[in-house]
Amino acid sequence: MRFWSRGGRQGEPNPSRDIHGVGLLVQFHTAHVKAINCPSSSPLCRSHFFPFAACECQQTLPSPPRRRDLLMPLTLVRDASPSPLQRNRPSGRQMSGAVHLPSRASSPLKRSALATPVALAFLLIFAAGVFLYSGTTTPSRAVTSAGRVSEAGGSGQALLSPTLGSIGGARAIWELPATPARAVLFVAHGCHCRPANFWPPSPRCPGCVGLPEDVSITERALRRRFAVLSLASARECWSMGQEVSAAKRGIQSWTAENGLGDLPVAALGASSGGYFVSWLAAEMRLAAVVLMIAEGSFGPNGVPAGYPPAMFLHMPKDQRRAVLVERNSKMLRRNGVEVKELQSLELPLTPTMLSDRIPRLNQGLSERIWRVFTDEGFVDERGYMRKDGRTTPWKDAVVKRGFWEEVSGLAEHIQEELNLAYGYHEMTSLHTDEMFDWIEEHLS
Known part of the structure; x- marks a missing residue:
């Protein structure tokens, strides 16, 4: 091994390169780059621990010219400051009854001869220790679609940082989880809705709406390591013809482009999306399908072989739809399809329900809106909505009370929660955990 010191003018050490050892101060001079001859397997070559040295593992560099102003021996000088132990010990004069004996002087040649190998050995041992430590503690990393770098062993916490694009001519929004995805969830919105409802406004999606029930589903999916994709329908509602084939091609191309082609795909649709x-599900291979507030649409011949397990998540207050859900559930079971049913019931409107479920709505505003509903008779004596939120004139009542400006920016969000409370026909996240537990049972 050969060291070249970074030479410079004598008497001009680089303070940033001072390394304090055991009572020693190693000074490196900074005008010339060192080279270290070492095998390619050496920790020094791999770790780049010495920023002031160039590691040469393939061939030996020729010796540099021996000029005193460029090449200088590694200089070791005694650290003028005492060691921590010495600083904490009282001097001989302070110790009662003690006699201060001067230390025995040694020659400069002996000090230099002893200090040089000790310092070099100390540096090499320290470098090897740093290399071994870094090699055993560096976690694995994964890069997600949004360019985030996250620890592979992390909690999978959702960041709600979507990507906007176009797939097969359809507007699309998607997001990959913070840790490597385990499955894909395709989400189909209802009539008069859009993919922007499933993500809150952010610098990456300033036009996103972020309705509370929709966002809650997206967030839970990401936490459970689902990559989430949502496409926009060509018109206000979905059609059952060419759009189905286009969505199939879009999902397949998107998963392939994002390295997700081998993962299972589940689909969730609400109302028209259901x-x-x-x-x-009859056109492409799915691991599971969730029909929310929809009884589904099936051909006269039932469903093809291999139809995926189906979940009906509906609101039984809609009695006509409940009858259709029961009929189609029986048909699917006769065709050998596994069926799961979940019912979402009405909720009482409490003073804090809106602030509990809408992140940007504070408790004070929630209580004022609730007071309007009680004063106007929009809820019964138990707190349940008398009518669906769509047919309740709550906006006019808030305008009359004089605080519509505080409410207007969240009117869509409030409307969704009022519809949920009435429990007739609305997107719901009340059973999200149970829904995803069921989906995950069918991923393998």
Whole structure:
């Protein structure tokens, strides 16, 4: 091994390169780069621990010219400051009854001869220790679609940082989880809705709406390591013809481009989206399909062989739809399809329900809105909505009370929660954990 010191003018050490050892101060001079001859397997070559040295593992560099102003021996000088132990010990004069004896002087040659190998050995041992430590503690990393770098062993916490794009001519929004995805969830919105409802406004999606029930589903999916994709329908509602084939091609191309082609795909659709994914499940291979507030749409001949397990998540207050859900559930079971049913019931409107479920709505505003509903008779004596939120004139009542400006920016969010409370026909996240537990049972 050969060291070249970074030479410079004598008497001009680089303070940033001072390394304090055991009572020693190693000074490196900074005008010339060192080279270290070492095998390619050496920790020094791999670790780049010495920023002031160039490691040469393939061939030996020729010796540099021996000029005193460029090449200088590694200089070791005694550290003028005492060691921590010496600083904490009282001097001989302070110790009662003690006699201060001067230390025995040694020659400069002996000090230099002893200090040089000790310092070099100390540096090499320290470098090897740093290399071994870094090699055993560096976690694995994964890069997600949004360019985030996260620890592979992390909690999978959702960051809600989507990507906007176009797939097969359809507007699309998607997001990959913070840790490597285990599955894909395709989400189909209902009539008069859009993919922007499933993500909150952010610098990456300033036009996103972020309705509370929709966002809650997206967030839970990401936490459970689902990559989430949502496409926009061509019109206000989904059609069951060419759009189904286009969505199939879009999902397949998107998963392939994002390295997700080998992962299982599940689909969730609400209302019109529920009909849509019931057709999609007959056209492409899905691990599971969730029909929310929809009985599904099936051909006269039932469903093809290999139709995926189906979940009906509906609101039984809609009695007509409940009858259709029961009929289609029986048909699917006769065709050998596994069926799961979940019912979402009405909720009482409490003073804090809106602030509990809408992140940007504070408790004070929630209580004022609740007071309007009680004063106007929009809820019964138990707190349940008398009518669906869509037919309740709550906006006019808030305008009359004089605080519509505080409410207007969250009107869509409030409307969704009022519809949920009435429990007739609305997107719901009340059973999200149970829904994803069921989906995950069918991923393998």
